[in-house]
Amino acid sequence: MQEKSLRIPKKDWIEGRRRLLEWFDVHQRPLPWRENPTPYATWLCEIIMQQTRIEQGLRYWYDFLTLWPDVDALAASSLDDVLKAWQGLGYYSRARNLHRAAQLIAHERDGQFPTSAKEWKNIPGVGPYTAAAIASICQGECVAAIDGNVLRVISRLLGVQEPIDRPAGRNQIETFSEEWLSEIKPGTHNEAVMELGATVCTPRAPQCPACPLSDICRSDQANTGLTPLIPTKAGKVKVQDVHLTFHVVTSGQNVWMRQRPENGVWGGLWEFPSHVEQDGKKHTTAPLPPKGMEEGDVSSHGAWGHSFEHILSHRRLTCRFWIWKTDMNFKPFEGRWLSWKDAKKLAIPRALDRFWLDLEKSQSTNMSS
Ligand code: SF4
Incomplete structure (x- = not known):
C-alpha cells in the first residue's frame, strides 16, 4: 500500500490506534454480547442489530437465546415461530434468512460455524460487514468490519471529501481500515471504531474534544471545522455553486504557481493562486489583487477569455482567470515563480487544463500570424 494514500503519517496512526484501544477499554458500553463472544450469539446479535437501535434489539437478542440456546435448536424450530419472535423488529427477510442459515449450518455443516469471513459470506443474510465482524470478534481474523459508523469515523479521520457511497471515497476508507487494523486484537479494534462512531463521532454532534483520535484527525472540529x-x-449532497478566481500573475516569462494543501479539493496539486467568492456570491466585476499583494504591486490586465463551468462531485465551479503583471522583485508568500515551461510539467487540476489549452492555442496563433 502506498503511504501517500493514507494522508496520515504511519507513526501517527499507530499511536492513534493505541489510544483508541485504550479509550475503548475504559469507555465501552457494557453490552452483554461482548462478555463472552461466541459465533452463535455474535451472529444473532449482528443480524438483529441491523437497522435496529441497541435498546430495542437487546430484548430480542435475549429472547432468541432463551428460546433457542444454540444453532441446532434454532434450526429445529418452525419459521412461523421465528417470525413470531421477530415481530416488531421489521425487515422480516432478516428473520427468514436467520432461520434458513440455521438450517444450513445445522444440516449441511454438521453444526459447524464458518471459520473465516469468506465462509461467513456464504451464509444467507450475511454480508461483508457482518462476516468481517463475526470473524474478527469471535475467530480473531484480521479483517476490517466496515459499517456506517466506521465509514463516518474513518472518512472524518482521513478528511475524505469524496462521497463515501462512490468507489473513490469508499476505497480510501477500506484501504486505510485494513492497514490500520490491529493484528493482535482485530475484533477489539473493529468494535472500538464502531463504538467511537456510535458514542463520540456521531453524525450531527461529534464530541471531538473527548475523542482519542482528535490529535491526528483531519476533520477535528476545533482545528478544521x-x-x-x-x-x-x-x-444526497446538494450541488453547491462556487465562484472561483484564478490569479494568473506573470513576470516576464514566469508565472506564480502555488501548491494546494494536502487536505481538501485538489489536495497537493498546483494552481495559480485562487480565491473563492464568499457566502455563495458571484464574481464581482474585477477582483482585488491576490492575497499577499497590494494594488501597487501588480497591474491588472483583465479576464482571460470567458468564465466556464467545471463540475466536481458536489460542487459546480464557475472559474475565471484574471491576468496580472508584476516584476520579479515580488516574493510570493507561498508557492514560487516558474517558467511557463516548468509550470506546465506540474500536476494541475483539470479545471486549469482549459486555460492551458487556450493559452497554447493563442500562442500558436500568435506565432503563425
Ligand atoms: S476528532 Fe472529531 S471528527 Fe475526528 S474522529 Fe474524533 S470525533 Fe470524529
Whole structure:
C-alpha cells in the first residue's frame, strides 16, 4: 500500500490506534454480547442489530437465546415461530434468512460455524460487514468490519471529501481500515471504531474534544471545522455553486504557481493562486489583487477569455482567470515563480487544463500570424 494514500503519517496512526484501544477499554458500553463472544450469539446479535437501535434489539437478542440456546435448536424450530419472535423488529427477510442459515449450518455443516469471513459470506443474510465482524470478534481474523459508523469515523479521520457511497471515497476508507487494523486484537479494534462512531463521532454532534483520535484527525472540529461536511454522499449532497478566481500573475516569462494543501479539493496539486467568492456570491466585476499583494504591486490586465463551468462531485465551479503583471522583485508568500515551461510539467487540476489549452492555442496563433 502506498503511504501517500493514507494522508496520515504511519507513526501517527499507530499511536492513534493505541489510544483508541485504550479509550475503548475504559469507555465501552457494557453490552452483554461482548462478555463472552461466541459465533452463535455474535451472529444473532449482528443480524438483529441491523437497522435496529441497541435498546430495542437487546430484548430480542435475549429472547432468541432463551428460546433457542444454540444453532441446532434454532434450526429445529418452525419459521412461523421465528417470525413470531421477530415481530416488531421489521425487515422480516432478516428473520427468514436467520432461520434458513440455521438450517444450513445445522444440516449441511454438521453444526459447524464458518471459520473465516469468506465462509461467513456464504451464509444467507450475511454480508461483508457482518462476516468481517463475526470473524474478527469471535475467530480473531484480521479483517476490517466496515459499517456506517466506521465509514463516518474513518472518512472524518482521513478528511475524505469524496462521497463515501462512490468507489473513490469508499476505497480510501477500506484501504486505510485494513492497514490500520490491529493484528493482535482485530475484533477489539473493529468494535472500538464502531463504538467511537456510535458514542463520540456521531453524525450531527461529534464530541471531538473527548475523542482519542482528535490529535491526528483531519476533520477535528476545533482545528478544521470540516466535521459537519464529512462524510459526503453523492446521492444526497446538494450541488453547491462556487465562484472561483484564478490569479494568473506573470513576470516576464514566469508565472506564480502555488501548491494546494494536502487536505481538501485538489489536495497537493498546483494552481495559480485562487480565491473563492464568499457566502455563495458571484464574481464581482474585477477582483482585488491576490492575497499577499497590494494594488501597487501588480497591474491588472483583465479576464482571460470567458468564465466556464467545471463540475466536481458536489460542487459546480464557475472559474475565471484574471491576468496580472508584476516584476520579479515580488516574493510570493507561498508557492514560487516558474517558467511557463516548468509550470506546465506540474500536476494541475483539470479545471486549469482549459486555460492551458487556450493559452497554447493563442500562442500558436500568435506565432503563425
Ligand atoms: S476528532 Fe472529531 S471528527 Fe475526528 S474522529 Fe474524533 S470525533 Fe470524529
